[in-house]
Amino acid sequence: MRVLVVNPNTTAGMTAKIGAAAKAASSPGTEIIAVNPAMGPASIEGYYDEAFALPGLLQEIAKGEKAGTDGAVIACFDDTGLDAARALATMPVVGICESALAAAGMIATKISVVTTLSRSIVPIEHLVRKYGFAERASVHASEIPVLALEDPKSEASSVLRAAIAAALKSDGSDAVVLGCAGMADLAKALSSEFGVPVIDGVSAGVRMIEALVGLGLKTSKTGAYSAPLHKTYAGLLSPFAPGKIGA
Amino acid sequence: MRVLVVNPNTTAGMTAKIGAAAKAASSPGTEIIAVNPAMGPASIEGYYDEAFALPGLLQEIAKGEKAGTDGAVIACFDDTGLDAARALATMPVVGICESALAAAGMIATKISVVTTLSRSIVPIEHLVRKYGFAERASVHASEIPVLALEDPKSEASSVLRAAIAAALKSDGSDAVVLGCAGMADLAKALSSEFGVPVIDGVSAGVRMIEALVGLGLKTSKTGAYSAPLHKTYAGLLSPFAPGKIGA
Amino acid sequence: MRVLVVNPNTTAGMTAKIGAAAKAASSPGTEIIAVNPAMGPASIEGYYDEAFALPGLLQEIAKGEKAGTDGAVIACFDDTGLDAARALATMPVVGICESALAAAGMIATKISVVTTLSRSIVPIEHLVRKYGFAERASVHASEIPVLALEDPKSEASSVLRAAIAAALKSDGSDAVVLGCAGMADLAKALSSEFGVPVIDGVSAGVRMIEALVGLGLKTSKTGAYSAPLHKTYAGLLSPFAPGKIGA
Amino acid sequence: MRVLVVNPNTTAGMTAKIGAAAKAASSPGTEIIAVNPAMGPASIEGYYDEAFALPGLLQEIAKGEKAGTDGAVIACFDDTGLDAARALATMPVVGICESALAAAGMIATKISVVTTLSRSIVPIEHLVRKYGFAERASVHASEIPVLALEDPKSEASSVLRAAIAAALKSDGSDAVVLGCAGMADLAKALSSEFGVPVIDGVSAGVRMIEALVGLGLKTSKTGAYSAPLHKTYAGLLSPFAPGKIGA
Amino acid sequence: MRVLVVNPNTTAGMTAKIGAAAKAASSPGTEIIAVNPAMGPASIEGYYDEAFALPGLLQEIAKGEKAGTDGAVIACFDDTGLDAARALATMPVVGICESALAAAGMIATKISVVTTLSRSIVPIEHLVRKYGFAERASVHASEIPVLALEDPKSEASSVLRAAIAAALKSDGSDAVVLGCAGMADLAKALSSEFGVPVIDGVSAGVRMIEALVGLGLKTSKTGAYSAPLHKTYAGLLSPFAPGKIGA
Amino acid sequence: MRVLVVNPNTTAGMTAKIGAAAKAASSPGTEIIAVNPAMGPASIEGYYDEAFALPGLLQEIAKGEKAGTDGAVIACFDDTGLDAARALATMPVVGICESALAAAGMIATKISVVTTLSRSIVPIEHLVRKYGFAERASVHASEIPVLALEDPKSEASSVLRAAIAAALKSDGSDAVVLGCAGMADLAKALSSEFGVPVIDGVSAGVRMIEALVGLGLKTSKTGAYSAPLHKTYAGLLSPFAPGKIGA
Incomplete structure (x- = not known):
């Protein structure tokens, strides 16, 4: 089982610590891939930082899913972008x-x-x-x-x-x-x-995502987590349009 | 009184319709400035689109506040980015x-x-x-x-x-x-x-922001809407760091 | 726009203070008519006083509506009689x-x-x-x-x-x-x-009623705020029967 | 035990029916005193009628308490004036x-x-x-x-x-x-x-008030049901001022 | 009227005190039958004790109903087994x-x-x-x-x-x-x-059950309090099967 | 990891089916021990059956914990006795x-x-x-x-x-x-x-208990799940007293 753990801020030292905690909490046979976005805030403290953590976070989710990870953990306690990540992905995604x-x-x-x-x-x-x-x-x-x-x-x-x-x-x-x-x-x-x-x-998230993956569950695609509709995204954000992101 | 009305999607025709409705609903003496971001989704339908509407929306809020508008209306019914906009701005901001x-x-x-x-x-x-x-x-x-x-x-x-x-x-x-x-x-x-x-x-939002501005009220800055802390934003999003956005 | 501000107690000095605050908070072009009933308690402190503030308050609402005011504010913080006033009036009514x-x-x-x-x-x-x-x-x-x-x-x-x-x-x-x-x-x-x-x-109430009037909204008459049914009111209260009050 | 049952509307035929139901539901040894006010609406249908039922209702509560009844039932399903009656009375009062x-x-x-x-x-x-x-x-x-x-x-x-x-x-x-x-x-x-x-x-109310009276419970007078403060009531309603009502 | 008061723990001294309080609170003409189970915990302090109070408690309810009591009070403040007792009995049952x-x-x-x-x-x-x-x-x-x-x-x-x-x-x-x-x-x-x-x-429970019995109300048998379905209970608990308990 | 799965009814065929589902859902390395009590109802349909499922269920939890299982799943959808089981056990226990x-x-x-x-x-x-x-x-x-x-x-x-x-x-x-x-x-x-x-x-329960055990979490013993206090249990239920059960 391959589990993506996304630290949605851009502080690599914190990603390393999160990755270590995730690894320590994981089951034998689980591979932890701990990443952080290349863009966005160095830490997430309040609503504003959270908003700008989303593009990078979602890009990491898209890349992870394309690379075949089985599930993802969003490793910030405001559960940054969790609903959007679930709409994007078919693998299960949990927040910490x-x-x-x-x-x-x-x-x-x-x-x-x-x-x-x-x-x-x-x-x-x-x-x-x-x-x-x-x-x-x-x-x-x-x-x-x-x-x-x-x-x-x-x-x-x-x-x-x-x-x-x-x-x-x-x-x-x-x-x-x-x-x-x-x-x-x-x-x-x-x-x-x-x-x-x-x-x-972080530990709880790793074990919860293992549970969901182990159960063979995927994010439901018939309600509010339906796949994003294809449409034009303008300007700077055009590479993130549904179907393009992570390509 | 100058009121910024931000359509957070990038469809100019919709911005025009929103602007007309806002103007029709406004009090005598209120100037409506209807804008939409240059970047982001053509329409907002669900969580994923909402996430990518945020950078452009917040940039418009920042630009509006720097230009001296007295209050802002976010003109999408999911009240896109309302909490982040309030953290960013001191002027009052309402959702529709x-x-x-x-x-x-x-x-x-x-x-x-x-x-x-x-x-x-x-x-x-x-x-x-x-x-x-x-x-x-x-x-x-x-x-x-x-x-x-x-x-x-x-x-x-x-x-x-x-x-x-x-x-x-x-x-x-x-x-x-x-x-x-x-x-x-x-x-x-x-x-x-x-x-x-x-x-x-949209009409209700214009009249509500007029009410708040008329009352001399500004967004509270001692709680969850405190001004974003200055910190590094990496990569593509570095121009949006607190203090830099809208500059 | 003409806004009725009803102080539901009978203390004229308090009505004057409320009227001044209402005037100070109002938009240019709004006329504030601050009144209090001729009958009822000198102040409203608890459920009992509130009950006896209602007849006088509702009479003032009826008189105001007959005189063509566009909306009303009930200026006591227990929002005395707000639901009854909405049933009585077609103009919008708000509580403070x-x-x-x-x-x-x-x-x-x-x-x-x-x-x-x-x-x-x-x-x-x-x-x-x-x-x-x-x-x-x-x-x-x-x-x-x-x-x-x-x-x-x-x-x-x-x-x-x-x-x-x-x-x-x-x-x-x-x-x-x-x-x-x-x-x-x-x-x-x-x-x-x-x-x-x-x-x-009081200030907030004035601006809220201005907003509702400006939007052209009237109290809905199809639900719990439907117009009172005509019927006999006995004794001392007969002048307050629906259709008679404020006549 | 003497139980006051107040029909808060002024329709005597309905009071008789309510009184009969109350009597039928009461315990041996309970005396039912069924009354209705001399003033107010013939029936209570909505918020407006309810407001004008209050003065007469509260007068009956005051008279009943002065006459030594042990508890009271307010016999209208909107529990007309229940909180005000509790503030007025020391005997327990229930709604139907x-x-x-x-x-x-x-x-x-x-x-x-x-x-x-x-x-x-x-x-x-x-x-x-x-x-x-x-x-x-x-x-x-x-x-x-x-x-x-x-x-x-x-x-x-x-x-x-x-x-x-x-x-x-x-x-x-x-x-x-x-x-x-x-x-x-x-x-x-x-x-x-x-x-x-x-x-x-009505039946349930009679048995509930019997229960409270039997338990020796009285309405609490230290919180929101504290006795009304003495103060001036003006005009038509001056006879209802705390201390005067029911005198 | 005969009211069963079940102390669900097995401490007889406490049953006596409860019985005295129940008697003191009851109406003239009410007979109080205060009992406790022969099996189970000496006191109920938390979820575990509560679980083991149930068999004895329910047996007392069944015996009481078979003996013709009109209603029952469960005299422990965690309202031990109240829902199960209501499913078992047709007489009304209340908790303290x-x-x-x-x-x-x-x-x-x-x-x-x-x-x-x-x-x-x-x-x-x-x-x-x-x-x-x-x-x-x-x-x-x-x-x-x-x-x-x-x-x-x-x-x-x-x-x-x-x-x-x-x-x-x-x-x-x-x-x-x-x-x-x-x-x-x-x-x-x-x-x-x-x-x-x-x-x-305890006092309140006695008066509430008197009220329900006086109203001629019985526990509803069409919903979650429907009579237990007949089925096999194995082992030590076989005497408690629906239809057998209290026989 | 050894996981106890307790079917709280006494139908062995159903226990077998539950055990198979639990086994199918479990991680490699997890041993499933599926049991049912020797006493109690053949199926649990409503509050009454639930009450009599508790002694047998709790006995199985006690025996399981003494035998060194790492966690337990209660396999009935009313989460029979879950709170009592948590008070009894230090291993984590979940309901389905x-x-x-x-x-x-x-x-x-x-x-x-x-x-x-x-x-x-x-x-x-x-x-x-x-x-x-x-x-x-x-x-x-x-x-x-x-x-x-x-x-x-x-x-x-x-x-x-x-x-x-x-x-x-x-x-x-x-x-x-x-x-x-x-x-x-x-x-x-x-x-x-x-x-x-x-x-x-059942499947979800197995994966959730694996997650809790994997995290090293045990039931908290400082609040409502504190260990039962030692006291006398009378009669038929004396073998279930805290400290004796499962001995």
Whole structure:
């Protein structure tokens, strides 16, 4: 099984970390192909960055599908472009927020999501609601910028620990979901430390996509994920028109 | 007052029709500037097209704000990129789905939304829910492609009438919202014909943005609509980085 | 355009303040007619007062419509009698809670409503839910009686400031809605002070009704807002029977 | 135990029927005092009539409480003025919509409410939601005017039967609630005929108020049902000011 | 009228206390038969205990119905086996959580539920949601084990008082529901002490079942509460097969 | 990896079919141990059967965990005893309704669940809501008894096909979930026939539990799934007391 893991930002160091986490979480026999787009933002912090991550992300999905990957994971916690990727692809595609919540919901009753900046709370709350976890999950910000997680000298780790402790207490929750792909390497240590399951979305995403591929499931093409209709895309974006992208 | 109306697809004929509807709906003293991006899809039908409409749309928002417009209307019924546009701009920005629902909700109790293709039902249902109308509004598809609305020889008009009649009956509704900017010219005739308010989002959007501008309100910059953080955007998209876009 | 602004309590000084705020918020060419009933409670604080504000309020709506006003604003934050007024009138009618939330929802993501007495929290929470803002808006009481807002010697202003500061912090909100018509004169100063949009419902109501009138929309008469059926009203209330009221 | 049953409209024949149903449903030892106001609409069909039923209704509640009744039932299916009555009274007060839904919810899983005119659907749906039955109860109109239920020559009964049959089928429900006090005499026969529980709100209201009184419960006076604050009521309505009403 | 009150745990002392509370709450002429199963857990604290309370509970329901009782109350705040009991019985059956919430909802606007251990919060929250009180009721744990309520030397009472005080403050509620049958004897004193209605579910359950029986209502047998289909039950549980249980 | 698949009814033929489906769906290296209890109902159709399936089911979970299985799947579509099993076990446990919905939600937008008897609609709707799919999934009955699915001469297959076709049309859905473990062998053929993903819960459950085990996740023991407290279980059920069960 070949699984594409797309980091939708353009920071290669973060892609490497995500790829390592994905590899560590994968089943024997699964090949992880971790990529990031050549174009777009260095990190995704809020709605604006998300918009400009889409073209590169979708191009990677198209290239992956043409190269014969069996499924894809979008490795940013705002599940960047997930609906568009599903419309584009026939292979199954999952997001890491979606996957982490699905896994957490099967082993715990209340979930604290701890993300980076407070500007991401509302977008993640929209996902929480969309995925059906509004009554079970609360979203908290640690105020750690995404790329500070890549900096070994930052205080990110201790700040994150404090945010998790506060969230567990105020939510009365029995599981934690880490709300950024850049936190993928921290889950196991934090779980030991806090005595509750701490779930990393990259790992969860890899196992969820393996499950869907293993079940022989493909994205449904009769509803809102129907294949894009062929039409003209103008200007700079003409290479991304349906049928042309990834060609 | 100068109001920017952005048709986020690249079909100039549709922009002209939208601009005319916007002008007809505007107050005396309001200048309507109707534009469309130079890049992106010819029509927006589903999640994939929406993703590629964003760069061009946001560029027009940035250019508009730099040129001193007072507010903006995004004239596609999936409210393409509305959250990203609000993060980008300080002027207020509204979507036509949002505006039409807000207006309909003040004159009626139950609302039938009639849109184009069935692949748009789920995305619009997400908006209906996000804007708080899940208990009051139902979404129906007429299966008319967007650009068929631009073709005087199509049967779009009679198909749309049949879809409206069916929706009113099944919903027990007392108002209709037209679910595509390309239907802007039909609202008045349909309202007379069906005996209920029929609301066009382009017109509603113009009046809603006039209201916000008139109130002196600007997009809040302390939460999820905070200004994008300065960072590197790579490759093809580097001109769209925060601080560079629209320059 | 002629806009009727009805203060549904009988305190003339408050009507004057509301009228001034309405005038200040209105577009050029809009005539504001601010009135209050001759009968009913001096202020509306809870369900009981609200019930007795209805006859006088509806009489003013009827008189206004007969006099040819184009639309009406009900200027009490519990949106007193809004549904009954819509059933009575064909002109559009808006409430100030409804209008303030609609405006706030277009420029911010989370809203703190700060009202007067805690007995009004539940009634306003019902409105918040009815208008679709249950996931975005929280209601707080400052414990300032309505008429204390009319008393220049009261400490209302400083108490209100403290309540707003507390609400912004506990809600993580990015906009404030003032939950009483008597706070109409404070919005601009509070917005500067707190660095977030602070929305007054009277102003928002005027601009919303201008929008609806400008769109040529009238209250739908085929559903729950159908015209009252003619029937006998007995005793003291016989002059208010459908067809007689406002005659 | 003395239970006040207030028919909030002014049709004495309907009050008599309601009183008989209340008496038939009451426990041994309960005295039923069935009244209607001297002022207000002959029937309540929609929001406007409801507004003008309030003064008379609340006067009857006040008089009843002063006369020492132990609890009150408001016998109109829109639960006219229930919140205001609770603020006014210390004795417990229930509505017949609320009571019928509470009873139905304890013996069945899905509930079809069948009311009179379609203009009442939305107001009743608001009650259904407020009382927590939005996922379990659907509201249907038979298009029978309220007073036609008082006319032995009308076809009301057969029209109602057809509406019930249709509702049971479309809802997949296992109980019916009759959505008008004027249907109180029909419940037993309809239950036999349809083979499901058919619940009359007047009967349910009497038994619910008996339950509350028997438990020694009184309306809470620390929240939204706090006693009305003393203040001036002007003009025609001055006799209804808190402290004066019912004196 | 004969009312069966089943304490679904096997602690006889608690059954006696529940029976006394039920008797004290009942109407003249109601006979209370308080029982507990001969098999199952000594107390019900969480999902596991609940599962093993079901066989004994359902056997008592079957025996009661065969003995001609008119209705039944399940006297554990997790409403143990309520749906199964309704499928089994034709007499009406109520739970004490359900009954307490129904009563509280008729005299107050916001409800604080205070239960025993925090592991019961989520199960009770599911009931709160199922019964339609999610927007009005919050659940709190006092961390008192169920059987500590039976021990006169424990500090349960003072711990409970502190939990109630904290809940009223944080919820802004105007009523308290005691979340354990073992607290039945405390309601009146706590109500006096806190100045708000404090509702005991056992008492409420007795009065609610009296109401249903008085109305002549029986559990609906056409939907999810249809009588169990006859089939083989194997092994240890064969005596509980439909048609055999209680024989 | 060793995965326990518990058919909670006592029909061995159905266990064999479930075991075969589980084996077919499992990853290389996963050992499937398919069992059913020695006690309890031959099929689970409604709340009553479900109650008596619990002791046997939980005993199998306990025995499985003691024997060192890594995770468990409960193979009945009402997710019989899932919460109790999670409280009992430290290994992760999933239900097939939960798993099927999770998988369906990642490849489609709207889901039709087609189950056996209509008495199961409400229990499954409760699960749908609990798992967060209330806005995306609708439940339909085919009126096929569970054991008819085991009878090669029954017309179950053609009846099921008709029910699926009707559900897809009325729901506008783009995926089908089969609402009974006894339908596990039909998914692939139905998917081909209807051109949409058709998901079998047994298969989905196996892949979901593999995912959780692969992630190293265990059931959280700090909240509602805390280990049962040690206490006396009386009578027939004493061998099932916490600490004794499975010994």
